Amino acid sequence: MRLQRRRPVEPFSLPGGTVVVMDVLRMTTTAAVLMSRPSCAGVAVAGTPSDLQRLSLSVADRVVVSELDGSSFPGSWVDNSPARVARMSFGERTPVLVTTNGTRTLLFAAASQGDVLLASFRDLRAVARHIAESATPKVALLPAGHFETGEARMEDDLCADALESLLTGEEPDLAAYSARIRSDARVRRRVLNEPGFSDDLDLALEEDPGAQVLRFHPLDNGTGRILRA
Secondary structure (H helix, E strand, O other), X not given: OEEEEOOOOOOOOXXXXXXXXXXXXXXXXXXXXXXXXXXXXXXXXXXXXXXXXXXXXOHHHEEEEOOOOHXXXXXXXXXXXXXXXXXXXXXXXXXXXXOXXXXXXXXHHHOOOOEEEEEOOOOHHHHHHHHHHHOOOEEEEEEOOXXXXXXXXXXXXXXXXXXXXXXXXXXXXXXXXXXXXXXXXHHHHHHHXXXXXXXXXXXXXXXXXXXXXXXXXXXXXXXXXXXXX
């Protein structure tokens, strides 16, 4: 298996390979929490708010999950918060993720023509097992960071480091990674300034032994769907 690290800056091609997207705080964690519910068959994805209209979902049949201003979305909206979606009842409605960095990174990854998986600390071991069992020849690890600027985010890079360790037969020190993330100045500011973010952080750094592997299926250049692999 050939491992490589990418950034969502310059397009790349990986036909026949696997691309793993990490947006730990918070998109891939939120997706993992949503898909841990047996009642959730899938999560729709729109790269940007303008892509929402291209989804074959009526306003009544969806709940937008986004940290972007909820007043700009018609219909139901909830913050891109793993803790909040864990407590929310969606009924028959489909969650639709529209985020600043994560959903755009998924669509960027899909353009590589590789198999696109999501990863967070919650499902890291399940993703590592899936990749090992699939015997894919090429794997690209794609920490989302800040999509617009290409600036790295510690939590995404450490998630990629942990997955790389597992894929090469080493045991990552997840407790040390968690401590580094919690002490990061940007993360500490968010804990202080964003109500509920501390709960999100706890969920994001917690392993879920029952986690399933999630795959992104692009529908076009701006939309797609997250399903269980």
